[in-house]
Amino acid sequence: MLSVRLRHEFKGFVLDAAFEAPAGLTVLFGPSGSGKTTVVNAVAGLLRPQSGRIAVGNDVLTDSAQGLWLPPHRRGVGYVFQDSRLFPHLSVRQNLLFGHWFTGRGGGRAAHLDDVVDLLGIGHLLRRRPAALSGGERQRVALGRALLSHPRLLLMDEPLAALDQARKDEILPYLERLRDQAGLPILYVSHAAAEVARLATHVVMLTDGIVAVAGSVSRVLSDPAVAPLLGQDQTGAVLTARIAAQEPDGLTRLAIPAGTLFVPYVAAPPGTLLRLRILAQDVMIATEELHGISALNVIPARVRDLTDTAGGVLVRLDAGNQTILSRVTARSATALKLAPGMPVQAVLKAVSVAPGTIGVSGG
Amino acid sequence: MADWLTPEGWQAVRLSLRVSLWAVAASLPLGILVAYALARWRFPGHGVLNGLVHLPLVLPPVVTGYLLLVIFGRRGVVGQWLDQFGIVIAFRWTGAALAAAIMAFPLMVRAIRLAVEAVDPRLEQAASTLGAARPWVFLTVTLPLILPGILAGAILAFAKAMGEFGATITFVSNIPGQTQTLPSAIYAVLQVPGGEAAAARLVATAIAIAIAALFLSEWLSRAIARRIRGG
Missing domain, CATH: 3.40.50.300 (P-loop containing nucleotide triphosphate hydrolases)
Structure with a gap:
């Protein structure tokens, strides 16, 4: 120390x-x-x-x-x-x-x-x-x-x-x-x-x-106060996932506390811990259960708080015991009547896996 | 070959080589220290030290020789003190070496100082973070990197010492076998009618030694630079 x-x-x-x-x-x-x-x-x-x-x-x-x-x-x-x-x-x-x-x-x-x-x-x-x-x-x-x-x-x-x-x-x-x-x-x-x-x-x-x-x-x-220091396109949450299985279609299935994620093949055995980075601009919010959507990764979450930033509204979502950030426009936030405590669906357009982050808890 | 010069001529050549080698060898450690101090340390008297080192370069050599006589002569401040221990410098070959060293010192310090200034102090910082105390940093990083500069300074000083005349003849006179260096010998021979031929041979010898020193330094500095760059 x-x-x-x-x-x-x-x-x-x-x-x-x-x-x-x-x-x-x-x-x-x-x-x-x-x-x-x-x-x-x-x-x-x-x-x-x-x-x-x-x-x-x-x-x-x-x-x-x-x-x-x-x-x-x-x-x-x-x-x-x-x-x-x-x-x-x-x-x-x-x-x-x-x-x-x-x-x-x-x-x-x-x-x-x-x-x-x-x-x-x-x-x-x-x-x-x-x-x-x-x-x-x-x-x-x-x-x-x-x-x-x-x-x-x-x-x-x-x-x-x-x-x-x-x-x-x-x-x-x-x-x-x-x-x-x-x-x-x-x-x-x-x-x-x-x-x-x-x-x-x-x-x-x-x-x-x-x-x-x-x-x-x-x-x-995932602290909204840090977002302006990182820059708009770099703001995003880091969370930990465990490899659940290798799917026959070439994807890797990951388990996070809030549910399941699919990512392109990761060369590591099931049980391996991975670090994921999910940029706020890659996360969409839906207030209702989604049907007929091409995005693979949709996980249930709850709005913790909303912060106005230069690039829009930064929404902090609790997903299990982990945090995800999403950036939406002020117009969308108003239209969806987003408020703390509200249950939503987080739609992840992209999940990047840091290769080789084996065995890391990430806090 | 041996009768190329008179026995007195050869004596002068040998004496000049001895005086110059000793002048360089004895003043080199101090030269490195002064060059390093001037390049790296900021201290009160920095400017004074710098001026003092360069003084022989701008003073008339006769003046430097006179000052040496005043200080190191048998009645001089330092000379009297040394006399107690039976050490006499004036009118001895050691005095010639002292005069040559002082005259050559500015050239030596300038060359080494340039080399020290070219060493990236950040390399020395890196060495200290790796556990090397200051003296070790100097020995293992700074010294190897300034080696070409030290060599250049030493050769330059040697050449200057070989050619030193004014201060030497003023301080230690022109005694054959004792203090008659190559330049003094040339001067002495020229004073005698019909000595032109002998003088010309001495001059040719002086030129040969200077060129040999130059080639040696060039060859050595290339070899060192190759080692440092690691080709």
């Missing part, structure tokens, strides 16, 4: 943030200039905050009240930078073992070169120099280098931001595996909603140097 409380004044900008990051992957989310990197640098010890306290479990890294400030090399905090920062004069293997060499004799989490190389699929790169790697390969090596420094906490500052979509897709599965297997708390900076929906177990939303919202990914992403 990482706990952060810090205050730092820059010219014309004040960062005043406090949050806790439990085990799992906590995304520090917010627009550019909201202070995300400053927070991460303070945790790593690259920036000394004017006041505050940062602790991992019982180990205090910084406490201005006690005048305590550990230098970066004594923090045991792995840091994956946006620009990888591999050492150009060392081979991939030497880069990977750099931190291992300094921290290997200390305590911390034992990580072995072979395991990390396997996890990240970089065995064929070991003898190369960083200059001979692609962007995606570089980030994988940077990640391995941080893991091998025996960290008790992993920081990642927009590790995918400099990559194109293909390279992102190449790395995301590794990050998911790391989140689910390493048992290492991860603080991950991002301003991409899709990354949050796919990777986060917890979200800390930072705006103008202040924590706006914090909590589990499903709670934060």
